[in-house]
Each structure stands twice: as structure tokens, then as C-alpha cells.
Amino acid sequence: MSEKGQNFTEKKSTRRNFLKNSGLTIGGVVLGGAVGSLLGKDNATVTEETGHQQHAAETSSSNTNAALMFFSPEQFQITEAAVERIFPADDNGPGAKELLVAYFIDHQLASGWGTGAKEYTSGPFFPGEGTQGYQSSLNRQDVFTIGLAALESQSKATYEKSFIELSEEEQDAVLTEFDDGKVKMKGVSSDFFFSLLRSTTIEGVYADPLYGGNANMAGWKMKNFPGHQMSFMSMIEKDEVIKLDPIPLSSQHGH
């Protein structure tokens, strides 16, 4: 990171400054409904202080979001162990477990996305060719339920232990079998379940913290992604790497 880049983190612009600097007015009139409505919040800062960084995951009573909407406690534990292998803790920063990705997945499965609310779910159902996409009658809640049970039974069949009791290497070996489509599952192939587990893990690492994962925005910090920023107008042409404190959407939702 260059020294110049550092400076950007220190610039905390107010909404008013932002509006002034970004040339959003024509003849003194501010344009646009969304932007206009920001004006009401005179003194609120756009860039929230993110100084109060907690390093441990907030799973205690202070994080009222960390409870289950869909998973059983057992399903939650298996998920938590599996996502950590997909996105493990390392020198870059926390892994999926500490980022609360298993809670994110639980909450997503409880949503309309978990039941395929906006997807075409009428029959008749046929397996179809590889190029024709998802054709099963199962929704994502079903796929996770069957898939997590299969992870467990595969672990027991191979190692006579629960998935959560396996060593990291053993967990990787079981997950690899799923990834390779080698495990027999009802309704969908094991690689389909794995790819859903994998993509949902990545979502939980990097989605806005409002969804329950990406704890403390630590996912974003690893990638130097600054979250919800209003303008890069003054930075877009710059050569140096620019590091900004990330901003969550909650900053926009003034109280």
C-alpha cells in the first residue's frame, strides 16, 4: 500500500461534502430521489467509524442475529465445520467459521431463496442434459437437508466418526468425494450439493454483514473491498492502491 493511498482512509466526508464535491447539483438543485433524501440527514457521516473492531466472532448474546431459523443444531455444526474447510482461517484472516458463515447459510435457507420462491417449480420433471440446468423438484432446503445427512453418513461409513469429529485432512477427503460427484445422494448429485455449499459459503464470507455473515466485515478487509461507498470519482484515475475502511449498508439506514 502506498503512502498516498493511506490518506484516503483519513478523509471522512460528510454527506453534505459529498454532495458538494460530486457535482450532483445543476443550478443549485440536487438531483435524484435517492440522493435527495440523503439531504435530510445533515450531520450524519457517510463514512462510519469502524474503529471498534472486535476480533472474536460475535456469537455471544451481543449478536442477537446468531440464532437458527432453519438448521437443527446438528445440521448447523456440520455446516460450520464444512464451510471452514472451504474457506479456512489463514494468514490473510479469519475463516468461514469465525465469519459466521454457517449462520448466514441458515438464514438464507429460511428465506424465499431456500424454497425457490421465484423459480419455476412446476412439473413434469425430467433429469435433462447438462446444458439444461437445474431440473430437480427439490428446493435448496431439501438439498441441504439431504446433503448434510449424506456428509454425516459418508463420514461414518469411511471413518466411523461424525463429520465434525474428523481431522481436517479427513474432512477434506470427504468433501472432495462430494465435489467429485462420487457419493450417492437422493434427488441431486453430490457435486451439485457441494457446489451449492461452496457458492453459499463464498456469499457468506463477502455479503454485506446485514445478512449475518462477513462478521466485522473481515471478509471485505481481506480483499480490500470497501463496501458501500458513495463515490470514487476523485480516485478512479489514481495509480496507487487505495485502502478505505469498509462501510456496511447499515450506515445508510440512518436511525
Add this chain to the structure above:
Amino acid sequence: MVTTLPKTDVVVVGVGWTGGIVAAELSKKGYKVVGLERGKGRTTADYLMVHDELRYTKRHEMMQDLSKETITFRNHEKMRALPMRQHGAFVVGTGVGGSGAHWSGQNYRFLPYDFQIKTMTEERYGKNKLDSNYILQDWGITYDELEPYFDTFEKMAGISGEENPLGGFRSNPYPTGPMKTSPLLQTFKDATTNLGCHPYMVPSANLSEDYTNPDGISRAACQYCGFCSRYGCEYGAKADPAVTVVPTAEATGNFELRTHSQVVEILHTGNKATGVRYVDVQSGEEFIQPAEVVVVSSFTLNNTRLLLLSNMGTPYDSKTGRGVIGKNYAYQNNCGETVGLFDDRQFNLYMGAGSMGVAIDDFNGDNFDHTDLNFIHGGSIFLLQTGKGPIGFNPTKDGTKNWGKQFKEESIKYYSSQVAIDAQGANLGHRYHYLDLDPTYKDAWGMPLLRMTYDYEDQDREMAKFIGDQTEKIVKEMGATHTYTNREQGPFDIVPYQSTHNTGGVIMGSDPETSAINNYMQMWDFDNVFVPGASAFPHNGGYNPTGTIGALSYRAAEGIDKYLKNGGSLV
């Protein structure tokens, strides 16, 4: 029970780019226009929480609800078509603004070659350049004839750009200057210049500066916030029907917009449409809206479907090659991608705008000699800096497993150090690529879904090899440490997102035997029905389609005005 409403001059089916333009132009002229839009209304105020990759990109916040309607798909006629159950290869919009609410805003004019592709290809390469399954047709209008309409669209939207050294004639410069250039884009400019190509800034509907258009609509400059394609713009900086043509239409007092109104049938007797039947999807009530003119502006796929459902025009038959509705469905041959990873350079890739980019046309259209090549046409090769979301963008070296320790390390490292270049290849009409009604699957209103039969062909695969050679040279010249080139193409797969540049099905031309509409977008068989959109393209060019769609929509508006004054066929 169906309620019949008072007659209007013009009813517009779908209020996205094409419907919005026609509504604005005709309401300005004093005609009474009713706009029926299946989705909800929208303003910039809806986008306060828009910087949300999960909701907008991954969960398709702005896209059509597939539980209500989708398409079925097969690669060829021997395959059983099955429904597209989840969003994939393309993502069609809904609500006021249509796909124009969440587009990227790359705004091109098709090349002069595109409009006369048959004539010009035969002149230069003879009649047997391609095998006889490809269907090449001239568009029934030339670039020069369409030029004034391109100009009008660009002024309305405030397109930001600089002249393309290899493009068609321009009567005026772009209304606003080009977008800013980032270090990454500069590297591409330098590399392509070194290779003897002709780079220029991508024409952009994300405004480079504050702009007031000829209709008096003022919009603010783009902030390069990085949330553009698939997102609405909270600034109104991105030209979207909801911040341009729709308010223009509403200001006339002649335009009535009815949202949540799903059109299910175009009604007709003899060679005239009488109006449309629609469902208020909130109350469940059915209405008939009689009209002097019916404009079908519901995006390529529904334009074709509504005509087929309403028994209008002759459906295309691949056995005989006859009929026109559903004919020449085409797509975008995005191909020849080279990915480069830099070990020694970092870029602020999270910043950007949907159409902040640089393109070259040295390998597009007939700008290069195809004598020794087994394909025609080509595509614009380009690099965009659209703003990379951390969920979707996880570049790694080729061969790295897509999970685990190494994946995490590389995807974090290269998040700021990747470049990907490909071409938006043209795609030709083909005897066995078409749209018709599915025999099995139905929508929420009990009507057959549209069935798509489509695949990539040799023409596309040959182009992919050639383009791959070019992009590889460019990325190497840019100084990438690792490069990976994909020279393969197909089979067409409905799952990974590729492009929402679906074209054809209601194609334009000069002969009613081989086309569905004339060059005013007027149906040959129903002279008070106009069908603007990419559905009119006899083939898809080597660019994003909307600049050309916009021009054709202004042309349609002019035609409708003429028709309302004089009646009859306009050509």
C-alpha cells in the same frame, strides 16, 4: 369477467427502453398513450440500499419472477426442451425501465456492414462462404438511413464517448465526453496501440458529466461507485427509461402508465389489431384495452411469444424454412477470452462503472479480411472496469481447486490483479435456431412457455479460435504474469451467465416472405402493430444491442405517427 376500457390511440406492451421511447415520442406529439407494464414502478429512491451484491447480483432482485414465467430450452430438435428453472445464461428484467433499469449502458451503433451483411459478404467472398444452414439477410435499411435515429437516441440518453476510428459515419459528436480512464484501461490502450489496433473509449450511458437532454431532463454525472450492471443507479446517472423517457412521457399529460399489468393476448380481426387483454396481477381482474395502434415492446423473448400466443403472423417452420415468427433467434458469441494475472501490479478493481471501458473494432464486422478464415463477421474486443464484487470475483490460477487454502490465498491476491478480455462476437441466423411455443410447460396464467432451440455452430467456434489469438497477444502485451486463453466455444449452456443480448424472432427486412416487420417495425400482416426491439435483428452484431434498438425505436415512433395520420403500410 373482462372489463373493456375506453379506447386509446396507442397501447404499449412493456415499458422498458423500446416502450418508453415510443411512449415519449407519441405522447409528445399529442397522442393518448397507455403503457402496460407487468412489473412495479421505480424511481431512484428505490436504490438507497442498492450497493448489495447478494441481493442484486446473486439473488436477481430486479429480474423477472421465474415462478410466473420462464422459457424452455433445448440445444437441438432431438432434445426434450426443459424449463429454465433458475436464472442463468441471461437475466431478463421486469418493472418500469425493464432490462434498461439494470443494464450496464455500453451503447454502440451496429456497423454499416451489419445492415447489409448479405450483400456485402457476397460481394467480397462470393455466395458460398458459409454453408446453407446459416440465414444471412439484409435488414431493409442502411446504416446511413438509420444514422439520424442513432443520433436522437444518443442525445436523449446523453451518451458519453469519443469517435470510433473504425465505426460508421457520425453526423454529430457524442453529446458528452468519454468516461474517465483508469490505470488498467490505460494499459489496455497502450497494448492495443502497440499492436497496431485502434482503441477508443466505450460509448457509455453512465454520464461522464452532468447533462440536460433535449427533452429537458437533467441527470448527474456517474460516481464510478462500482454497482452498475444488474443494479439500479441511485444517482440517475445511468440512462434508464425511468429517469429519461418515462418522465418525459408523463410530463405531457398524455401518458398513462399502468404497472402490475400483465398482457396475455393481442386481440385482432382481419389484418388489424383491436387492442390487448391484460391481467391486473394484484387484483386478478382482467381488462381489454382497445387501441388504434398496438406496440409490442416486451423484450425479444416476450415479443415473439405474444405474437405466437395471439396467432399473429406465420410461425417459423424449420422443416420447410418458411414462416417468420420465431425465425433467426440469435445470441452473443462471447468468445476467445484471455485471462491475465499480474504478480507485480495491483489495481483498484472494486471501482468502476458499467460502461467504463476501452474497445477495439479491428476484428469486428468486415474490418479485416476473412478470405482465409472459416467464418464471417467478428466482434468488438474490449476491456471494462465495471467494479468487481467480492462474492462473484475470485480469480485464481488455472487448475487451482475452487475451494480450500490455496483458493482462498489466490482469490484474495488476484482480486486486485486480474484482467479478462474477450469479444462480443456476432451471431448469425441459422435454420435450426428458433423460438416457438412449448408443447408441455405453462406459465402462471396457463399459457404455453416460449421454447428456445439454440446452440453454437462452427461459425462461432472458428471465430472463438481467431479471437483467442488476438486477446492472448493483447494480454501478454499488457504485461500479465500468467495468461490463460479459451479458444473453445459451446455447447450453449443455459446455466452460466453469458449475456442478455437475445435477438431475433420478429425480424425486419424488405420481403414479407422472409421477415415479419418492415423497417418501421410495422408488421407486414397487421399494419397497426409495431414490434420494436432486438427481436427485429436478422442477426446479432458484434456489440451490445441497445444503441441499435434505441435507433429502431425512434424509427418506429416516426412510423406510428405516419400510420396514425395516413394509415396503411408504410413501405
